[in-house]
Amino acid sequence: MARVPQDTIDRIRDSAEILDVVSDYVELRRRGRNYFGLCPFHTEKTPSFSVAPDKQIYHCFGCGTGGNAISFLMEYEKISFVESLQKLAERYGIELNLQRDDGSSEFFSQLYDIHTAAVNFFKKNLASELGKKIRDYLKERGLSNETVAIFDLGYADNGWDHLLSVAKSKKVTQEVIKKCGLFTKTDKGIFDRFRNRLMFPITNRGDRVVGFGGRDMLGESDAKYMNSPETPIYNKREILYGLSRTKDAARQDRTLVVVEGYMDLLQLYQNGITNIAATSGTALTSGQVSQIRKFADTVYLAYDGDAAGRKAAITAGYNLLKGGITPKIVEVPEEKDPDSWVKESGVDSFKEAQAQARDVIAFHFGHTPRDLSNASERSRLAEEMSTELAGIGDEIIQRDMVRQVAERMAVDEEAILRIVKKNMRRPRRQQETPSVQSDTEPGSQTEKAECEIIKLLASGNSQVVELLRDNTNLETFTDPVMKTLAGYLLESENQNGNSNLSGALDLFQEKKERERASRLLLETTTEEDAHRVAVDCLITLEKNPLKQLIEQARIKLRGMERAGEDTSEAVASVMHLRQQINDLEAKRKTLLEAVQ
Ligand code: ZN
Numbered sequence: 124m125a126r127v128p129q130d131t132i133d134r135i136r137d138s139a140e141i142l143d144v145v146s147d148y149v150e151l152r153r154r155g156r157n158y159f160g161l162c163p164f165h166t167e168k169t170p171s172f173s174v175a176p177d178k179q180i181y182h183c184f185g186c187g188t189g190g191n192a193i194s195f196l197m198e199y200e201k202i203s204f205v206e207s208l209q210k211l212a213e214r215y216g217i218e219l220n221l222q223r224d225d226g227s228s229e230f231f232s233q234l235y236d237i238h239t240a241a242v243n244f245f246k247k248n249l250a251s252e253l254g255k256k257i258r259d260y261l262k263e264r265g266l267s268n269e270t271v272a273i274f275d276l277g278y279a280d281n282g283w284d285h286l287l288s289v290a291k292s293k294k295v296t297q298e299v300i301k302k303c304g305l306f307t308k309t310d311k312g313i314f315d316r317f318r319n320r321l322m323f324p325i326t327n328r329g330d331r332v333v334g335f336g337g338r339d340m341l342g343e344s345d346a347k348y349m350n351s352p353e354t355p356i357y358n359k360r361e362i363l364y365g366l367s368r369t370k371d372a373a374r375q376d377r378t379l380v381v382v383e384g385y386m387d388l389l390q391l392y393q394n395g396i397t398n399i400a401a402t403s404g405t406a407l408t409s410g411q412v413s414q415i416r417k418f419a420d421t422v423y424l425a426y427d428g429d430a431a432g433r434k435a436a437i438t439a440g441y442n443l444l445k446g447g448i449t450p451k452i453v454e455v456p457e458e459k460d461p462d463s464w465v466k467e468s469g470v471d472s473f474k475e476a477q478a479q480a481r482d483v484i485a486f487h488f489g490h491t492p493r494d495l496s497n498a499s500e501r502s503r504l505a506e507e508m509s510t511e512l513a514g515i516g517d518e519i520i521q522r523d524m525v526r527q528v529a530e531r532m533a534v535d536e537e538a539i540l541r542i543v544k545k546n547m548r549r550p551r552r553q554q555e556t557p558s559v560q561s562d563t564e565p566g567s568q569t570e571k572a573e574c575e576i577i578k579l580l581a582s583g584n585s586q587v588v589e590l591l592r593d594n595t596n597l598e599t600f601t602d603p604v605m606k607t608l609a610g611y612l613l614e615s616e617n618q619n620g621n622s623n624l625s626g627a628l629d630l631f632q633e634k635k636e637r638e639r640a641s642r643l644l645l646e647t648t649t650e651e652d653a654h655r656v657a658v659d660c661l662i663t664l665e666k667n668p669l670k671q672l673i674e675q676a677r678i679k680l681r682g683m684e685r686a687g688e689d690t691s692e693a694v695a696s697v698m699h700l701r702q703q704i705n706d707l708e709a710k711r712k713t714l715l716e717a718v719q
Pocket of ligand 1: 165183186187
C-alpha cells in the first residue's frame with residue numbers, strides 16, 4: 124500500500140472544496156443551506172443528490188451513495204483512494220509524497236501507455252502498405268493528410284492479436300489487458316477488439332488518449348462504428364470527441380459547434396470550423412455539458428438532417444439549457460449530415476445556416492411530429508416542453524422560455540407556468556434510515572436515539588453539543604457505524620461542530636457504511652427543542668440496556684420459581700435495575716432543567 128502521511132490527507136481534505144469538486148460533474152442548484160442536482164451515480168429526473176458545503180459532504184437520497192470530496196472522485200472516476208488524493212493534491216497545489224507505491228498508479232500509467240502504444244501502432248499501419256486502401260478512402264472522403272495527422276487517425280488491421288503482441292512487448296499486466304477495453308476475451312482466448320477499422324483516438328481533458336472509435340472498413344461488421352467500452356480511464360459521460368484539441372478555438376469567442384459523428388467533426392474542422400466537438404453518436408450528458416461550459420456559453424448543434432438527428436438535437440438543446448448554456452440548432456438539410464453537406468455545398472452554406480440557427484423552442488415547434496392544428500396534440504406538446512423547462516435552473520431563462528412557449532401556443536403564460544411548476548417536484552423526501560421504522564421495539568429506539576445524537580452533534584448547536592459531550596456514554600452505542608461517528612464528533616476539535624465533517628467519512632472503508640454515515644451527517648435536524656431531544660436520546664440509550672437486563676432477569680426468575688430455587692437474590696437485582704431506571708428519570712429532569 125502506498126502510504127500517504129495522515130497530516131497530508133488532512134491538508135488535502137481541508138483544502139478540497141466539495142462544491143467545487145462536485146460542480147465539475149454535476150449541475151448544482153442551491154436550496155437553503157445545501158445544493159441539489161441530478162445524481163451522477165444513478166438515473167433520475169428529479170434531483171435527490173445533495174451537497175452540504177458547510178459539512179463538506181454529499182449524499183444521494185435516491186440511491187444512498189455518499190461521502191466527501193475524496194470519495195466522490197474515487198467513485199466518479201473509478202480510481203483508488205491514493206489516486207483521488209493525488210488528483211486533489213494537484214488541483215489544490217499540495218505536495219504529495221507517496222511513501223511507497225501500491226501499484227495503483229502503475230496500473231493507471233500502464234492503461235495510458237497501452238493507449239499511446241495503440242495510437243502509434245495504428246498510425247504506423249495507416250502509413251504502411253497495409254493502410255493504402257484506408258488512405259485512399261480518407262482521400263475520397265476529402266480529408267487532408269494534415270487533418271488526419273492532427274487527430275492521429277490510424278488503422279487497426281485484419282490481425283487477431285497484433286495489438287496484443289504490442290501490449291505483451293510492453294510487458295503490460297494481465298489486469299491492464301483485461302481492463303483497457305482494447306481486447307476482448309472469448310472462450311478461445313484474448314483478441315484485439317478492433318479489427319479492420321479506421322481508428323479515431325478519443326482524448327480526455329488532459330489530451331491523453333483514453334479510448335477509440337473505430338469505423339468498420341470491410342462492411343462486414345454489424346456495427347459501422349464501434350467505440351471502446353468504459354474503462355477506469357475512459358468515462359463516456361464526460362468526454363467529447365475532439366474537445367481537448369479544439370477547446371482553445373472554442374474559448375476565443377465562447378462558442379462551440381457540436382456534431383454527432385467523427386467524420387462531421389473532421390470535415391468541418393478542415394474547413395476552418397475549429398471550435399467543434401462530437402458526441403460520437405450518444406446523447407449529450409450533463410457531464411459533457413459541464414465540460415463544455417468551461418469553454419463556451421453558446422453551442423451550435425449541427426446534428427443529422429433526419430428525424431433521429433432532429434430529435435437528438437432537441438434533447439441536447441434542452442440539456443444545454445439546463446446546464447446554463449445557450450443552445451442554437453442548425454438546420455441541416457434533409458438526409459444530409461454536416462460532413463456530406465459541407466463536402467457538397469461548401470462551408471459557406473454551413474456558415475449561413477449557422478447564422479440562422481434557431482433556439483430550441485423554435486426548432487422544437489418547427490420539427491415536432493405532432494399535429495398542431497389539433498388542440499389535444501398541442502397541449503401534449505406544451506406538456507412535453509414544460510417538462511423540459513422545469514429542469515432549467517436559472518429562473519430568468521426559464522421565465523423567458525415559458526413566455527416563448529406561451530406565445531407560440533397562443534395561450535396564457537400562467538397556464539404554461541403551472542405545468543412547469545407541477546413538474547418541478549421537490550427532491551424526494553428525506554426518508555428515515557430503514558432501521559428506524561418501528562418505534563416500539565427497544566432495539567429500534569436505541570438506533571433512533573443513536574441517529575438523533577449523531578445529527579445533533581453534527582448540527583453545530585453548541586449548547587446541545589456541549590450537553591452531549593458531557594453526558595454521552597459511547598459504550599451504550601450498539602451500531603458500530605454510529606459509535607465510530609459519535610466518537611469522532613465527540614472528540615472533534617471543532618467546537619462549532621459542523622465546520623468540516625468530511626474527515627469522519629474517511630473512517631469508513633466499507634462503501635455501505637460510508638453511505639449510511641454521509642446520510643446521517645447530511646440530514647439536518649429541524650428540531651426546535653433540540654435540547655429536549657438530546658436529553659431524551661441520552662436517557663433512551665442508557666435505559667434500553669437496563670430494560671433488556673430486566674427482561675432477561677424476569678425470564679431467569681420464572682425458571683428459578685418453577686425449579687423451586689431461592690429467588691431472593693434475583694429479585695433484588697431486578698429491584699436494583701428498576702432503581703437505576705428511576706434514577707435515569709431523575710437525571711432526565713436535571714438535564715432538562717439545566718437550560719431553563
Ligand atoms: Zn443517486
